[in-house]
Amino acid sequence: MTILIVAEHDHHELKSATRSAITAATALGEDIHLLITGHGVDKVAQAAAKVQGVTRVRVADDLAYTHGLPENLAPLLVLIAPDYTTVMAAADSFGKNLLPRVAALLDVAMVSEVTQIVDQNIFVRPIYAGNLNATVQTTDPIKVLTVRATSFPAAPDGGAADIETLPTTGDTGLATWISTEIHAMDRPELSTAHVVVSGGRALGSAERFQEVLSPLAAKLNAALGATRAAVDAGYAPNEWQVGQTGTVVAPDLYIAIGVSGAVQHLAGMKDSRVIVAINHDPDAPIFQWADYGLVADLFEAVKELENSL
Amino acid sequence: MKLLVAIKRVVDYNIKVRAKADGSDVDIATVKMSINPFDEVAVEEALRLREAGIATEIVAVAVGTAQSQDVLRHALAMGVDRAILVETDAVTEPLATAKLLKAITQREQPQLILIGKQAIDDDAAETGQMLAALLNVGQGTFASKLELTSSHVTVTREISGGQEKVSLPLPAVITADLRLNEPRYVKLPNLMQAKKKPIETVKSSDLGVDLVPRLKLLQVAEPPARAPGIKVSSVAELVQKLRDEAKVLS
Ligand SMILES: Cc1cc2nc3c(=O)[nH]c(=O)nc-3n(C[C@H](O)[C@H](O)[C@H](O)COP(=O)(O)OP(=O)(O)OC[C@H]3O[C@@H](n4cnc5c(N)ncnc54)[C@H](O)[C@@H]3O)c2cc1C
Ligand SMILES: Nc1ncnc2c1ncn2[C@@H]1O[C@H](COP(=O)(O)O)[C@@H](O)[C@H]1O
Numbered sequence: 001m002t003i004l005i006v007a008e009h010d011h012h013e014l015k016s017a018t019r020s021a022i023t024a025a026t027a028l029g030e031d032i033h034l035l036i037t038g039h040g041v042d043k044v045a046q047a048a049a050k051v052q053g054v055t056r057v058r059v060a061d062d063l064a065y066t067h068g069l070p071e072n073l074a075p076l077l078v079l080i081a082p083d084y085t086t087v088m089a090a091a092d093s094f095g096k097n098l099l100p101r102v103a104a105l106l107d108v109a110m111v112s113e114v115t116q117i118v119d120q121n122i123f124v125r126p127i128y129a130g131n132l133n134a135t136v137q138t139t140d141p142i143k144v145l146t147v148r149a150t151s152f153p154a155a156p157d158g159g160a161a162d163i164e165t166l167p168t169t170g171d172t173g174l175a176t177w178i179s180t181e182i183h184a185m186d187r188p189e190l191s192t193a194h195v196v197v198s199g200g201r202a203l204g205s206a207e208r209f210q211e212v213l214s215p216l217a218a219k220l221n222a223a224l225g226a227t228r229a230a231v232d233a234g235y236a237p238n239e240w241q242v243g244q245t246g247t248v249v250a251p252d253l254y255i256a257i258g259v260s261g262a263v264q265h266l267a268g269m270k271d272s273r274v275i276v277a278i279n280h281d282p283d284a285p286i287f288q289w290a291d292y293g294l295v296a297d298l299f300e301a302v303k304e305l306e307n308s309l
Numbered sequence: 310m311k312l313l314v315a316i317k318r319v320v321d322y323n324i325k326v327r328a329k330a331d332g333s334d335v336d337i338a339t340v341k342m343s344i345n346p347f348d349e350v351a352v353e354e355a356l357r358l359r360e361a362g363i364a365t366e367i368v369a370v371a372v373g374t375a376q377s378q379d380v381l382r383h384a385l386a387m388g389v390d391r392a393i394l395v396e397t398d399a400v401t402e403p404l405a406t407a408k409l410l411k412a413i414t415q416r417e418q419p420q421l422i423l424i425g426k427q428a429i430d431d432d433a434a435e436t437g438q439m440l441a442a443l444l445n446v447g448q449g450t451f452a453s454k455l456e457l458t459s460s461h462v463t464v465t466r467e468i469s470g471g472q473e474k475v476s477l478p479l480p481a482v483i484t485a486d487l488r489l490n491e492p493r494y495v496k497l498p499n500l501m502q503a504k505k506k507p508i509e510t511v512k513s514s515d516l517g518v519d520l521v522p523r524l525k526l527l528q529v530a531e532p533p534a535r536a537p538g539i540k541v542s543s544v545a546e547l548v549q550k551l552r553d554e555a556k557v558l559s
Pocket of ligand 2: 373425427435
C-alpha cells in the first residue's frame, strides 16, 4: 500500500492543497511518497521531506517540468506509477489537468474531487454541482484520485523523509509554455483564507465592488470572492469566482453580499463553517443556507458592519 | 481546417436533481435535458473559427442513447456542418467516452478537437485530458481564449490565481471554460431546419471499445443538511451573534 502524491509547489514551498492531499493519503496507507517535479527544486524537496506523514520524497528535476505541463509530466508518472496502489494530487488546476491524462495512459479510471475516503477502494465525490454525493468503488489495480483540499486539513511539519532523485523523461514537444500571469493580491489567498467576503451582481460595478467590499475584507483579514455574474460583468477578476466552475472554499466565515445563492455558487461555499448572507430579497435562496441572514440593502448594511468591527 | 466538437446531453443546469428513493442512482427519469453548457461554448467557439475563415468544417459528436440526437440537433441549429451520434445504451465513464471519441477522431482526422471543460452531471472534468492522452497530442484545458494558426493553437488557460498561456502543435484537444465566449441564441427557424438534417449514427459496438465500467456506483445521497439558520434584524445583532454564538469574530 504505497501511495504517490504529485506535489504542487512554487519552487519554494508546497501548496497548502498538497498538504491536504497528504492528510487524505494517511487514510489509505502508511507509506506515502511525494513526487516533486520542476527545475531547481532542492529547496522545496527539503521542505517537503519535513511534512508529517511523508516517508519519501522523489525528485524529478528537468527543465521540461518547470511549468507543470501535463504533456511532459504524464510520461514520468506512467513510468513510476506501477510502484504504487494509488496516485493522487489535489483537485486544483494543476492536478485536474494532469491526473486524467495519467489515468488514461495507465488505462484506469479516474476519481475526481474526492471529499471522503471510505476505504482503499471506496470514495465519496460530489456530483451535480454538489447537489448529490456519489459513493464509488474502484476496480482498477492502480487508483488515480484528485482530492478536494477543503475536505482534508493541511498536514503539518514534523516528518523526516529521505530524498531520492529520479531519472527524467524530457520534453515531448507536445506543448510549449508561453507565460503565466498570477495576479498579485493584497488579500489572503481565496482557497485557504479563514474568512471570505463574496460579492454578487448587486455590487453593480468594479469600482463599487472594491469600494464596498475591500474595507470590510481588510478589517476581517478576509479574501475576496465573487459570483460568476459579478465576474462576467467585469466587477471582479476570474480567479475570485467561487462555485462549481470556480474555486471551492470552506472558510470559518463566508459572507455572501448581494448573492442570490444559485446552486452553482453554493457548490463552492456551502461547506463553510458559518455562512452570513446580506440580501434585500427575503426570498433569496441564499438564506436557506445562511446561518445568519440579514434582509437589508447591502450598501447600507456593509458600511455599518464595517464600522462596527 | 476541420474541427470536431464533443457534446453531451445532461440534465438542464436549472434542475435540482434528487437521488432515487433507494439511493442506487440519480433520478433523472422525467427531468428536462439540455446540451452541457460548456459544450455549447465549445460549439460556439468552433462556429466563430469558421466565421473567421480559419475552420472550414465542423463535426459535432455525441456519445449516448438515441435521445442524444436532440443535443446534436441543437448543435446543427447553431450551425455545425455535420452530426454523429455514437449510440450506446450504457452510461459511459470518461475513459470509455474518450476511447470512443478517439475512434471518431481517427476516422474524421480533425485538426482541433473542442470539448467542454466538464460535464455538469458527473462534474468529472476528465474526458478532454484523457482523449489528448490517448491521441498523444497536446491539451489546452480550461481555455478562456484561443488563437489559431494553420499549425498551432495558443491557449489562454484559467489556473488557480490567474492565467497561463501555452502553445500546442495541431492536432490538439481544447477544453472550454464558460469564459471562452457567450453562445448565440438558437432561432426557432434554425431549429426547425435542423430537425430535417441527417444525423449519422455509429453503433458504439462497431468501434471496438471496451465500455465496461471501472467504477461501481454504490450509493447516491443528498449531502447532510445544514442546521437551519436564523434571520437577524440588524447589523448590531449580526455582529453580536458572530461574536458570542458563532465565535468567528474576536
Ligand atoms: C454551467 C454553469 C456553471 C456556473 N458556475 C458558477 C460558479 O462557479 N459560480 C457562480 O457564482 N455562479 C456560477 N454560475 C452562474 C449561476 O447560475 C448564477 O447565475 C450566479 O451565481 C448568479 O450570481 P449573483 O448571485 O451575483 O447574481 P443574481 O442571481 O442576479 O443575484 C443578485 C442578488 O443580489 C440581490 N440584490 C440586488 N440589489 C441588492 C442590494 N442593493 N442589496 C442587497 N441585495 C441586493 C438580489 O436580491 C439578488 O438575490 C454557473 C452557471 C452555469 C450555467
Ligand atoms: N457522452 C458524451 N458524449 C460526447 N461528449 C462527451 C460525453 N461525455 C463527456 N463528453 C465531453 O467531455 C467533456 C467533459 O466531460 P467530463 O469529463 O465527464 O466532465 C464534456 O463537456 C463533453 O464535451
